[in-house]
Amino acid sequence: MQSPHIPVLLQEVLKIFEDVDNGDFLDCTLGYGGHSKALLQAHEKLNLIACDKDLEALNFSKEFLKEFQNRINFKHMSFREILSNISTQNLRGILADIGVSSLQLDKNDRGFSLNSDFLDMRMDQNNTLSAKEVVNSYSKEALEQIFKDYGDLTPVASMLAQKIIIARSQKEITSAKDLYQIVGNTKLKGRNVPLALLVFQALRIEVNDELGELKQLLESIEKANLKNCKLAVISFHSLEDKIVKNTFKRWEKDCICDERAIKCECGKNHSIGKILTKKVISASKEEISYNSRSSCAKMRVFYFR
Incomplete structure (x- = not known):
């Protein structure tokens, strides 16, 4: 095995x-x-x-x-x-x-990866809080703080949070794929990691209180x-x-x-x-x-x- x-x-x-x-x-x-x-x-x-x-x-x-x-x-x-x-x-x-x-990263239904059809990210699936709930219910200020604290995204945290607020006002965000498209895959100046990965990291830390x-x-x-x-x-x-x-x-x-x-x-x-x-x-x-x-x-x- x-x-x-x-x-x-x-x-x-x-x-x-x-x-x-x-x-x-x-x-x-x-x-x-x-x-x-x-x-x-x-x-x-x-x-x-x-x-x-x-x-x-x-x-x-x-x-x-x-x-x-x-x-x-x-x-x-x-x-x-x-x-x-x-x-x-x-x-x-x-x-x-x-x-x-x-x-966890590769399995589609766990919703951790950028290309997942789900938006979950719970390590313990008995927990009530998922990434889907965070993305669709947190205030702009709360999302911005998460991106600053857990993603080290201070220069663009407000912009990213606003993008999510606008997108969810038109349609509920239900998959990691959708969130990936909303956030985009650009990189901050001087950083090698794409924005999307840092956003997903920040959400995962919030969901699981890591x-x-x-x-x-x-x-x-x-x-x-x-x-x-x-x-x-x-x-x-x-x-x-x-x-x-x-x-x-x-x-x-x-x-x-x-x-x-x-x-x-x-x-x-x-x-x-x-x-x-x-x-x-x-x-x-x-x-x-x-x-x-x-x-x-x-x-x-x-x-x-």
């Missing part, structure tokens, strides 16, 4: 967790099981907690990972909830791949008071990576006094671990050559001592 998704940075992930030989391993974003299968094959004494809010992906992976079923506990939920629903006592590794899977979920995951991990555990987070755009980078820096700091303080008064014992990736891990040229979607992947790793 083949997975429809190529896991990014697979060899790098295996290298990071090569010394995690036993205990529990949490895959926060199981997807189509690529990372988890490789880890289970490499570590015979490792038990997997497999979490995903996409029921279609979860059901696929139950079959894909069937040979390891006695070592897996499947959880259908958002990764923002997972730490409060499992025991963390024996947790030795955590992986969170925050990207959209290839199947940044909020990431922040809540990191907060729940911090509160879990983990010991002897590695955390690897793979992100795919700068907003996510910035959250991860800044959180890891804060976790590593011994002193949390105000920078204007003349001397330390906090005791300098607030660090909960160590950043293992002083330089972010990116895909190799070889990987990008056979999986172009890995070109944006960035992995950062933290160790809770």
